[in-house]
Amino acid sequence: MNVLIARDQGIASPALVPAEDDLARDRGGAELTIGLINNMPDTALKATERQFMKLLQAAAGHRRIRFHCFSLPSVTRSPEAKWHVESEYSDLSDLRRQTFDGLIVTGAEPVAPELNQEPYWRDLTELIDWAKVNTRSTIWSCLAAHAAVLHLDRVERQRLPTKCHGIFDCETVTGDPLTRDAPAPLKISHSRLNEVAEDDLSRAGYEVLTRSAQAGVDIFVRQYASRFIFFQGHPEYDALSLQREYLRDIGRYLAREREAYPALPLSYFDAATEEKLARFERRARQQRHPALTNELPALTLRADIDAGSAAAALFRNWLQYLGANADAPLLAR
Known part of the structure; x- marks a missing residue:
């Protein structure tokens, strides 16, 4: 899937995306290329596409974003979801033939007792190593964040006594461009059975940006050739x-x-x-x-969940970071 996103127009379907030469002649502002590696369960596959496209469109400002969707081929899919991925998504091998400013990698539904036993472990770790030197910044979400720190620094996740599930108030720990002008507190959705502990992350050299008194670490970062950003939660989640x-x-x-x-x-x-x-x-x-x-009874959400406000600020700041560094050469191809 290759989609063109701009704030002042609808999201173009893949068939309507202009060719690279056409974009070079009519740019109207800096253009960024962003890839989504969507490994979410089948029931959330299409919703995840929509959530990230809407977030990027709202945050784009004057920029145009060339948005590519991929999925790890080793993620188990139903026949219907597999057909959607094979017909609508770009092949993962195309990732290495293009230049990406930013990458977003989602988690996946766990099927093995240990992360390094997951069927997609090898594909995911190869992606982690590639992204370190071939993107300006990569976002690792939920299980993907746990997998990345395990692979990079042997930081082990810990099983929680009960699922961390809900919307949590997260406070800024340290000033960082990623959280500039973000609402306080940041209301972030979390949905996970495991966590990485703040002490373990700090000892390994990661910087914690936000945390919740109830949910623990929320966002943390580490600088490689690419700036790696890790979400234990799901700021991209919509209200439902x-x-x-x-x-x-x-x-x-x-x-x-x-x-x-x-x-x-x-x-x-x-x-x-x-x-x-x-x-x-x-x-x-x-x-x-x-x-x-x-x-099941009719369901009504709390009026104060404020879905999306934190994500709007985070992704606006992330795109500004990518745009400010767009002319810097990547270290490797």
């Missing part, structure tokens, strides 16, 4: 992303695809909805059947 995950997990519980009933996302649903969902949970534990999903 956590709801979709929660309902998916309820469906899996009722279908006996998971044993534990999912906990409510923190600071997400309003009080009346939490009461209704608690009643539904008691019923689901007694009448465990997939058909019960048809009787």
Whole structure:
């Protein structure tokens, strides 16, 4: 997938993207090339594309962004999702034949007990090594962040006693251009079963930018030839992303695809909805059947979740960093 993004126009479909020569004749501002390595589960695959395209379009300013989608070929896919990737995404081998200013690498649904046992581990570690010297900056999200620090510095993630799931207030730890003019606190969605500890990151030379009293480390960075930015959370999530995950997990519980009933996302649903969902949970534990999903109550989110405001500032600042360094030569190809 090769999409042209600009703030003053709609997002062009792949068939409408101008050729490189056409763009060179009519630039109207600096152009950046950004790749998305989308490894999210099948149910979130297309939503993730849309979320990042919308964020980049809102943050683009006068810039035009040439946006390419890829996915690691070793990520297990359903036939429908595999068809979407094969027909709409660029082949991963094309990544190494082009110059990218920035890269965004998402996490994936874990299927193995250890990260280095995941079927996509080799592909992912090769990508980490490539991005260090072939991008100006790369964002590593959630599981991809855990994989990157494990591969680079042997920083091990730790299993949490319960899933970190909800919207958390994150405070700025140190001044950095990435968090300039960001709202305080940053309200960030987190959805993970593991974490990397701040002490381990600091000992390995990483700089923590934001943290939450409840969720721990949020954003941290390290400078290589490329500036690596790590998100333990999901600032790109839209208002309904956590709801979709929660309902998916309820469906899996009722279908006996998971044993534990999912906990409510923190600071997400309003009080009346939490009461209704608690009643539904008691019923689901007694009448465990997939058909019960048809009787889920109407859901209302809290009014103060402020979805997207933190991501808008973070991605605007990231694009400014890429634009300011666009003329600097990359160290390797």
